[in-house]
Amino acid sequence: MPSILVLDLGGCEGCIASIMNSYPKLEKKYDLYISYLGNLNLDREFDFAIVSGPVSLVSSEKIDLLKKVRENSKILVAYGSCASVGGIFLYSKGQNCRFASIGKVVDIDYSIPGCPPASRTIINFLNCIEKKGGRFLELFKALTKYQKLSGFDLIDDVVLTGLCVGCGACTLSCPTEALQLVDGVPDLIVEKCIRCGTCIVRCPKFTQNILR
Amino acid sequence: MMIMELDLKKITLDLQRVCGEVKFLMYCKSNKVEKAFFLTNYPFRGFDNIVKGKNPIFALYALMRICGICHAAHGIASAEAIEDAMGITPPMNGRYMREILGLVNRVQSHLMHLVMAIPDFVEESKQAYVLKSTLDILNETHSIMTKLGGSSTHPSYITIGGVEKIPNEKILSKIIENIGNLRDKYAEYRKELINCLNETYDYLRTIKFKPKFLGSDLFYGDKYSISVDKIKLIKYSDFHDDLPDVEFTPLTLALYEDNVVETGPRARLAEYYEYNNDSLWGLQEARLLEIELSYKRIYELLEKLELGEPCQTKIMIYRSGKGVSVFEAPRGILVHKVVLNESGRIENYTIILPTMFLVPVIEKATQNIEVRFAEVIPRIYDPCIPCYSAYTLR
Amino acid sequence: MFHDVNLENPIGSVEGIYVAKPKKVENAGVVTSILLYMLENKKVDGVVTARKVKGILGKILLIKTRDELLNTVGNCWSVVPYTMKLKDMLTSSNLNKIAFVGLPCQAQFLRHMKTFPLVESDFANKIYVIISLFCMGTFITDGFVKLIREYKISPEDVKNIDIDKDYLVIIHSDGEIKVPVDIVLNHIQHGCLLCPDYTGVFADISAGRAITKKGTLLITRSKLGDNIIKKASEEGYIEVESASEDEITKLKEKALEKLKRAMDYTAKLL
Ligand code: SF4
Ligand code: SF4
Ligand code: SF4
Numbered sequence: 001m002p003s004i005l006v007l008d009l010g011g012c013e014g015c016i017a018s019i020m021n022s023y024p025k026l027e028k029k030y031d032l033y034i035s036y037l038g039n040l041n042l043d044r045e046f047d048f049a050i051v052s053g054p055v056s057l058v059s060s061e062k063i064d065l066l067k068k069v070r071e072n073s074k075i076l077v078a079y080g081s082c083a084s085v086g087g088i089f090l091y092s093k094g095q096n097c098r099f100a101s102i103g104k105v106v107d108i109d110y111s112i113p114g115c116p117p118a119s120r121t122i123i124n125f126l127n128c129i130e131k132k133g134g135r136f137l138e139l140f141k142a143l144t145k146y147q148k149l150s151g152f153d154l155i156d157d158v159v160l161t162g163l164c165v166g167c168g169a170c171t172l173s174c175p176t177e178a179l180q181l182v183d184g185v186p187d188l189i190v191e192k193c194i195r196c197g198t199c200i201v202r203c204p205k206f207t208q209n210i211l212r
Numbered sequence: 213m214m215i216m217e218l219d220l221k222k223i224t225l226d227l228q229r230v231c232g233e234v235k236f237l238m239y240c241k242s243n244k245v246e247k248a249f250f251l252t253n254y255p256f257r258g259f260d261n262i263v264k265g266k267n268p269i270f271a272l273y274a275l276m277r278i279c280g281i282c283h284a285a286h287g288i289a290s291a292e293a294i295e296d297a298m299g300i301t302p303p304m305n306g307r308y309m310r311e312i313l314g315l316v317n318r319v320q321s322h323l324m325h326l327v328m329a330i331p332d333f334v335e336e337s338k339q340a341y342v343l344k345s346t347l348d349i350l351n352e353t354h355s356i357m358t359k360l361g362g363s364s365t366h367p368s369y370i371t372i373g374g375v376e377k378i379p380n381e382k383i384l385s386k387i388i389e390n391i392g393n394l395r396d397k398y399a400e401y402r403k404e405l406i407n408c409l410n411e412t413y414d415y416l417r418t419i420k421f422k423p424k425f426l427g428s429d430l431f432y433g434d435k436y437s438i439s440v441d442k443i444k445l446i447k448y449s450d451f452h453d454d455l456p457d458v459e460f461t462p463l464t465l466a467l468y469e470d471n472v473v474e475t476g477p478r479a480r481l482a483e484y485y486e487y488n489n490d491s492l493w494g495l496q497e498a499r500l501l502e503i504e505l506s507y508k509r510i511y512e513l514l515e516k517l518e519l520g521e522p523c524q525t526k527i528m529i530y531r532s533g534k535g536v537s538v539f540e541a542p543r544g545i546l547v548h549k550v551v552l553n554e555s556g557r558i559e560n561y562t563i564i565l566p567t568m569f570l571v572p573v574i575e576k577a578t579q580n581i582e583v584r585f586a587e588v589i590p591r592i593y594d595p596c597i598p599c600y601s602a603y604t605l606r
Numbered sequence: 607m608f609h610d611v612n613l614e615n616p617i618g619s620v621e622g623i624y625v626a627k628p629k630k631v632e633n634a635g636v637v638t639s640i641l642l643y644m645l646e647n648k649k650v651d652g653v654v655t656a657r658k659v660k661g662i663l664g665k666i667l668l669i670k671t672r673d674e675l676l677n678t679v680g681n682c683w684s685v686v687p688y689t690m691k692l693k694d695m696l697t698s699s700n701l702n703k704i705a706f707v708g709l710p711c712q713a714q715f716l717r718h719m720k721t722f723p724l725v726e727s728d729f730a731n732k733i734y735v736i737i738s739l740f741c742m743g744t745f746i747t748d749g750f751v752k753l754i755r756e757y758k759i760s761p762e763d764v765k766n767i768d769i770d771k772d773y774l775v776i777i778h779s780d781g782e783i784k785v786p787v788d789i790v791l792n793h794i795q796h797g798c799l800l801c802p803d804y805t806g807v808f809a810d811i812s813a814g815r816a817i818t819k820k821g822t823l824l825i826t827r828s829k830l831g832d833n834i835i836k837k838a839s840e841e842g843y844i845e846v847e848s849a850s851e852d853e854i855t856k857l858k859e860k861a862l863e864k865l866k867r868a869m870d871y872t873a874k875l876l
Contacts (some may be wrong), residue, residue, distance in 0.1 A: 202715045
C-alpha cells in the first residue's frame with residue numbers, strides 16, 4: 001500500500017485533525033504515518049507527504065525537517081491555507097516569529113488551500129492522483145507557483161481588472177463571509193479576510209487564466 | 213536538587229499522540245522518575261503580534277486559528293474580551309449559543325484526545341475497534357458543530373456581540389434529535405470502553421496525585437469566580453533553576469497565587485460537581501464524564517433557544533478600552549485580555565492558555581512514576597502545544 | 607472524471623450525446639422535463655435554477671414542487687449573481703439532494719466545491735446533479751438591452767440566444783433576428799470573452815439548442831447524468847435519440863469558436 005506522511009510544522013493542527021477524521025477510509029488503501037496514531041517516523045521514504053502549517057523561518061530545525069521530508073517523499077503536498085498560501089501567518093511579525101508558506105522553502109508538487117480543508121478533500125485528492133488527472137489536479141499543481149492568495153488578490157486581479165462575471169463562486173466559498181456581492185460585483189470586507197485563499201481558487205476566471 | 217548525579221539516567225522522549233510535539237526529558241533513578249522537564253521545539257507563534265494594530269473582527273477570526281482542536285474556545289474567549297472592552301453584551305440567545313458551541317467543542321476536543329490516548333490504556337486487541345467507534349462519535353459531533361457553528365473547525369458564526377445565526381425551527385429540531393441519539397450512543401460507548409482497559413489503567417488508579425485546583429465554572433467560564441490578577445506568568449527558564457542543557461523554544465508558564473494549579477476537567481468537576489477521584493486516572497475519568505454532561509447540557513440549552521429573538525448585539529463601538537475574559541476551554545482556564553486603542557484597534561493582546569498551567573503540573577505528576585508508565589502522564593493531561601506556543605512573555 | 611477543453615476536444619469528456627424533445631408536458635422544455643422527472647420520482651428533493659424576472663435578468667429559486675417548476679420560464683441570459691442566498695437556502699433546509707441548473711462557470715465551481723470541499727462550510731455535498739446550459743457569454747445587461755431595442759425587440763420577448771458563425775441569433779416571441787457578432791462583442795463581459803467552455807464540461811448533463819434539427823442537444827458526462835437521461839426517457843418524460851455525426855461535428859465547431867475566441871482575448875486582455 002502507498003505510504004502517506006502527515007505532518008504539521010507549526011499550524012493549529014486543524015488540518016491534521018481533519019485528515020484524522022478520514023482515517024477509517026484512508027486506512028483501507030494507504031499506510032498512514034501520523035503523530036496522532038503514534039507512528040510518525042521521519043527516517044523512511046514516503047509516497048506522499050501531506051504537510052500542513054507554515055514553516056518557521058526562525059527555526060532551522062523546522063527548515064531542515066521540511067527539506068528532509070522533501071527529499072524522502074515522492075509527492076509533497078502543501079495542505080491547508082497556512083502551508084499553501086501562508087494564511088494568517090503572513091501577518092506574523094517580530095524577530096522571534098517569522099513564518100512562510102512551505103513553497104518558499106522547498107519545491108512542492110501540489111498546493112491545496114482551505115482552513116482547514118474538509119475531511120473529504122484528502123480522499124478525493126488521492127483518488128484523483130490514482131486516476132491520474134483531471135483539471136482540479138492541474139489546478140492544485142498550478143497553485144504551487146503562488147505563495148500568497150487571498151480575497152485581496154481576488155479583488156485586485158479579477159474584479160478590478162474587469163474579468164469578473166459575477167458568478168458568485170467567491171462569495172459562496174468564503175468561510176468567514178468576507179466577500180459580499182454589491183450590485184453583482186464582489187467586494188471585500190477586509191477585516192474579515194483571513195487569507196485562506198479559497199475564494200480565488202474557486203473563481204472560474206482566475207483558474208481559467210492560471211491554467212492557460 | 214542536583215540532577216547531574218551520576219546515578220541518574222537521562223531519558224528523552226519525543227512524545228507523539230499529543231497535539232503538537234513535546235520533548236519530555238526525564239531523569240530517572242532505578243525504575244522511577246526523579247525529575248521531568250516538559251519541553252518543546254514547536255516554533256513560537258506570536259498571535260499577539262499577528263493581531264496587533266488590527267480591527268477586532270480580524271483579531272477574533274485570527275485568534276480562533278490558534279488551535280484547530282479548541283478553536284471555539286478561543287473564538288468565544290476573544291469575542292468576550294473584545295465585548296468587555298467595547299462595553300457591549302450579547303443577547304440571551306447569543307450567550308446560550310456560545311455555551312452550546314463551547315461545549316460541542318469540548319466534546320470534540322475530549323474525543324480527539326481519546327483517539328490519541330487509546331493505545332495508552334486500551335487493551336491491544338481492542339484498540340482498532342475502540343478507535344473506530346471513537347471516530348464515529350467524533351465525526352457525528354463534528355457535523356453538529358457544522359450545523360450550529362457554520363464549520364466543524366474554526367466555527368465562523370462566533371462573532372463580536374454574540375453569534376451570527378441560530379438554526380431555524382426545522383434544523384433545530386433535527387439537531388436536538390441528533391444530540392439525544394448521540395448522548396445515548398456515547399453512554400453505550402462509555403460502558404463498553406470501561407471493559408477494554410489494560411494494566412496502565414490499573415496502575416494509574418493506584419497513583420494518588422491531587423494538586424490545587426483552579427476552575428471557574430462547570431460549563432462556561434466566569435471571570436468573577438477567580439481573580440485574574442492572581443494569575444502570574446513566568447518564563448519557563450525562570451521557573452526552573454536547574455534547566456538541562458538542551459535546545460527548546462522558550463515559552464511561558466502560569467501560576468495562580470504563586471502556586472502550581474491543575475485546571476481542566478478534573479478541576480472543574482471537583483469544584484462544581486463534587487467529583488472526587490484523586491488518582492491520576494481521575495483525569496481521564498473526568499474527561500469521559502464531562503462528555504456525558506456536555507451532551508446533556510447542550511440538549512437543555514438547545515431547548516432554551518428563543519427562535520425569532522436576536523442572537524447578536526449588532527453594535528460595534530470603536531473606542532479605546534480594556535477587556536478581559538475567562539473561558540473554560542476543554543483543557544481548562546483560558547484567559548484573553550485585550551487593550552483597544554483610540555480608533556478601537558488592537559493595541560495589546562495577552563493570552564493565558566490552559567497548557568501554561570498544566571506544564572508544571574505534568575512535571576510534578578511524573579515524579580516517582582515508574583519509568584515504563586512515564587510517557588502516559590503528560591498525555592493524560594492532554595497538553596496542547598499549538599496553544600502553548602501561541603503566546604509568551606517577551 | 608471531468609476533463610477540461612482543449613483544441614482537439616473542445617467539448618470535454620463525454621458519456622453520450624443525444625437530441626431530445628419533451629414528451630409528457632407539451633410546452634415545457636427538455637431540461638424542465640428532466641427536472642420534473644427527477645422531482646416526481648424523488649431522485650432529488652429540490653431544484654435550484656434561475657427564473658427570468660425582468661428583461662434578461664434572472665433570479666435564483668429553490669423549487670420543490672411540480673407547479674413551481676412549470677412556472678419557471680426558460681433560460682436566463684445573464685449570469686445570475688448567486689448572492690449568499692444559495693448557501694442560506696441549502697443550509698437552512700433539511701433538503702439533501704438538489705439538482706442545480708446553471709452556466710458553465712457555475713458548473714465548474716460547484717464541481718470544484720463538490721470534489722474538493724476546501725472549507726468545511728462548503729455545502730456542495732447537498733448538490734446531487736449539476737446541469738449546465740450551453741453558453742456563449744453573458745452581457746453587460748444595459749448595453750445589450752439597448753442594442754436589441756435598436757432592433758425593435760423588447761427584452762421581455764427574448765426567448766433564447768444562440769450563436770451561429772458570425773451572427774448572434776436572438777429568438778423572440780415573433781421570430782428571430784441575426785445580429786453581427788462584432789457589434790455584440792462590445793457588450794459581452796470581459797470575463798466571458800476569456801472563457802473557453804461553451805458546453806459546461808463540469809456538469810453531469812449539458813444542454814443546449816440542437817443545430818441540425820429541432821430539439822435539445824444533451825451531453826452526458828458521468829454515469830449519473832447518463833442514467834438520468836435514460837430513465838427520464840423510459841418514464842416517458844422526454845424522447846431521446848443519439849445525435850448524428852453531423853450534429854456532433856457542428857457542435858464541436860461551435861465550441862471551438864468559443865475556445866479560439868478565449869485564446870485570442872487572453873492574448874489581448876491580459
Ligand atoms: S490552515 Fe487553518 S486549519 Fe490548517 S493549520 Fe492553518 S489555521 Fe489551522
Ligand atoms: S476573502 Fe474569504 S475565502 Fe477569500 S481569502 Fe479571504 S477569508 Fe479566504
Ligand atoms: S468567483 Fe470570480 S468571476 Fe465569480 S463573482 Fe467571484 S470574482 Fe467574479
